[in-house]
Each structure stands twice: as structure tokens, then as C-alpha cells.
Amino acid sequence: SQELEQSPQSLIVQEGKNLTINCTSSKTLYGLYWYKQKYGEGLIFLMMLQKGGEEKSHEKITAKLDEKKQQSSLHITASQPSHAGIYLCGAWRRYGQNFVFGPGTRLSVLP
Amino acid sequence: GAVVSQHPSWVICKSGTSVKIECRSLDFQATTMFWYRQFPKQSLMLMATSNEGSKATYEQGVEKDKFLINHASLTLSTLTVTSAHPEDSSFYICSARDLRVSSYNEQFFGPGTRLTVL
Numbered sequence: 085s086q087e088l089e090q091s092p093q094s095l096i097v098q099e100g101k102n103l104t105i106n107c108t109s110s111k112t113l114y115g116l117y118w119y120k121q122k123y124g125e126g127l128i129f130l131m132m133l134q135k136g137g138e139e140k141s142h143e144k145i146t147a148k149l150d151e152k153k154q155q156s157s158l159h160i161t162a163s164q165p166s167h168a169g170i171y172l173c174g175a176w177r178r179y180g181q182n183f184v185f186g187p188g189t190r191l192s193v194l195p
Numbered sequence: 196g197a198v199v200s201q202h203p204s205w206v207i208c209k210s211g212t213s214v215k216i217e218c219r220s221l222d223f224q225a226t227t228m229f230w231y232r233q234f235p236k237q238s239l240m241l242m243a244t245s246n247e248g249s250k251a252t253y254e255q256g257v258e259k260d261k262f263l264i265n266h267a268s269l270t271l272s273t274l275t276v277t278s279a280h281p282e283d284s285s286f287y288i289c290s291a292r293d294l295r296v297s298s299y300n301e302q303f304f305g306p307g308t309r310l311t312v313l
Contacts, residue, residue, distance in 0.1 A: 124286060124307075124309060125306070125307065126288065126304060126305065126306035126307045127239075127288070127304045129304075172238060172239070181244065181252075182241055182244075182254075183229065183241060183290075183302065184241070185238045185239045185240075186238060187237070187238045188237075188238050
């Protein structure tokens with residue numbers, strides 16, 4: 085099983101709608117990263133969360149980290165077609181020797 | 196900001212040939228470089244970790260004789276896919292970090308290389 089699970093696997097929303105993507109870890113989180121990827125392209129770094137309860141925002145994207153629950157959520161407000169892509173969460177393991185990604189959430193935003 | 200480049204951005208080769216992919220840190224020195232692979236509609240999976248001047252460490256299930264990694268300098272790591280086969284077709288992404296100046300948790304990703312083996 086994956087160390088990082090994401091839900092939902094895919095999401096189709098109408099432009100202007102809010103949405104939330106979740107990332108759950110099977111192990112203790114010492115930090116959580118969110119990336120966006122257009123299919124077949126490189127990664128766009130969104131946010132890094134390190135402390136329990138930490139919340140960060142960038143434009144219309146907000147991410148929170150709940151260390152006790154070993155999970156993070158990514159919330160997009162008033163979605164736009166430009167938000168479409170694959171959202172990946174990631175975390176370091178083995179004291180920084182190994183970085184694992186979640187399976188990704190594929191987001192489509194209909195105009 | 197730290198920039199990592201990859202070359203080529205895409206490559207098509209015949210089955211049985213070898214392909215070399217370069218990963219360069221352009222404005223910083225990378226003590227560690229990571230190589231990831233992403234199959235269609237799947238997530239990225241770490242293949243191997245290379246530290247400058249030493250042998251690469253491969254993840255379980257990755258054939259070290261097939262995927263040759265060289266990290267001979269602090270700004271360049273290469274991944275050579277030897278005797279490539281269609282099942283090696285994938286998107287390969289590298290990342291780099293410099294443990295001397297930043298925390299272990301800061302890595303910078305390259306734009307990726309799409310390999311298609313016919």
C-alpha cells in the first residue's frame with residue numbers, strides 16, 4: 085500500500101466552485117509538500133507545511149497540515165480552468181533519504 | 196531561485212539502444228541528486244539517489260545495471276538507460292539539493308525528460 089494516499093483520485097468541478105483535496109500518511113508526518121503538475125510536464129512547487137496546525141495560502145490555494153491525524157488538505161477557492169492539473173502531495177522519509185509522492189489527484193475545471 | 200535543467204526534454208529511441216539523460220544544477224551545487232520515474236497516469240516513484248563522488252543508491256526493484264547513474268561533479272548527474280525497451284518508456288525527473296547550505300528537506304526539480312522506446 086502507498087505511504088501517502090490522496091482523495092479523491094479525480095475531480096471535475098465547474099469554474100467558480102470550491103474544492104478540497106486530501107492527503108493522508110500511514111506514517112508520522114514531519115513535513116508535507118504540495119505540487120501541481122500538468123500531465124507530462126515538470127512539477128510546480130505550491131507549498132511546504134512543517135508544523136502541526138500550520139496553514140499557508142497562495143492566491144486562491146490554501147493548505148493545512150494536521151500532524152495528529154497525519155493528513156493535509158489543499159483547498160482551492162473559486163476554481164478556474166488554470167487550476168486544472170494533477171495535484172501531488174509528497175513527504176520525506178528515512179531522515180531525508182527518500183521522498184515519496186502520493187498517487188495524485190487529477191483536477192478538471194469546466195469553464 | 197535554484198534552477199535544475201534536464202537534457203534532452205524528450206527522446207525517442209529504438210529498442211536495444213542506450214539513452215543518456217543529463218540533470219544539471221545551474222546556479223547551485225548539488226551534493227545530492229534524485230532520479231524519479233513516472234509512468235502514464237501514475238505518480239512519481241524514486242528510482243535512485245546519487246551523492247557526488249559516490250555510488251548511487253537504488254530503490255528496491257530498480258535494476259542498477261540497467262539504469263546507470265553517474266554523479267561525477269557537483270552540478271551534473273547522468274542517468275543512462277541501457278538496452279532500453281518499450282517498458283522503459285516513461286517520464287524521468289531529477290531533483291537536486293545541497294546539504295551544505297540548506298536543510299535536507301529542500302530539493303529542486305528539473306523539468307523532466309520523456310523517453311519513448313519504439
